[in-house]
Amino acid sequence: MVTDAQWVDLNKDGRKDLVLCGEMMPLTVWTNTPQGFQNQTANLNIADVNADGQPDLIAGNIGLNSQLRATAQEPASLYYADFDNNGSIDPFLNFYVDGKSYPFVSRDELNEVIYPMRRRFTSYKAYADAVMTDIFSAEDLGKASKLEAT
Template sequence: ADYDRDGDIDLFIGSRSIPWQYGMTPESYLLQNDGRGFFSLADAAWNDAVSQIGMVTDAAWADIDRDGAADLVVVGEWMPVTVLRNTGQGWENITEAAGLARSNGFWNCLEIADLNGDGYPDLIAGNLGFNSKIRVSEEQPATLYISDFDRNGLLDPITAFYKGGQNYPLPLLKELLAQLPYLRERFPNNASYAGQTVSEVFTPEELEHATRNQVFTTASSVFYGSAAGRFTARELPREAQYSSVFAIEVLDANGDGKADLLLGGNFYGYTPQLGRQDASFGNLLEVDGEGGFAVIPPTQSGIFVRGQVRDITRLKVRGREVVILARNDAPAVVYQEQ
């Protein structure tokens, strides 16, 4: 988008992770176009606000406050849905003022559209979903502890989640010992490790120096904008939470002039103890204009896609609209309007 309003297109480059340092914030960049197609790092007033914004997986430009300037919305892993307002002189992080400070998720993708027709942009974000061993809430978040626990010069990320009111480490003992061999003295076998909480596995001193990233929601959600500048979260229907959502397309599926949603996802890369996510076959959601959704079954929508969907787009082919769903390790799937 043309964030500096000089008539050319500028770029935000979001970074997701640092090799061998998962959980630490990588460097992201705002690149300014000089009008001749050459890009350079924006000055500090603009770039500093985005350089350490988080583990970015997606971002989108939109005029959130309707002042004519392009604002920036960023999502990612272990971070909130983040809104940067374009002041004309730099970015103002309005995430907290927008009511999104506790929206940390495992966010995969983002789209922006006015779903309820009130004239204000709404944020549609894909998350992990509910069909997972990891269950979270604001009171009992998932936590990523990052520290050089064994003091070998390398950072060790340890994921933990709550179950039954207790905070347990996610790794199996063999996984933990492969990363932190010194713990073998504390836990020589599976029986000694079973049922141990994070505070029982690690000493207070070890945890004190750890960086902590947290996730408070795994729900794929819509955040409805308002005249007051605050967003109201609404979880997508349960059918959309059966698996992770990695792709969202806004379209008018039924010809009523209102925005509807087509979702795709799944993820096969988890360890066996978590199990692969493969319960999504694509979801078509009709939006009623009041903030609610109706799930259109595959028998009616015609959408039934196996595999790991990573992007959805629409094209005009010979005057007819087609929808293309791109998948990892599989051919794209194409649907044509009837």
């Protein structure tokens, strides 16, 4: 599950790149190019990111055999809002599988983060085919911010 996302111009090309991290997932870096976002997670760079005079490692490691893919036709999306009104942002990363966009978060992770979902998704079967519109109301999704990477 994505726990944080940051926009930063890592390669100094004037376009903000997307960096994601989370539980049970690798650090993921999406470089913003004129052709769209490209996964640069299998790269390594060294820079003084925090200007303390010490080199900082920018590292990622995801292979080409990952199930996580993003294209212009089937983009990765990140919905984020305080869905449970507890004062903290709840990010939900989505990827396409067989032409349908599913949340990357597992049922157990969802139920842990948003406690009221335990009543809605009482079984793994109930959650197996759930998409964002099954999990959240149109009103909730309308209040959420959404980012996409291709």
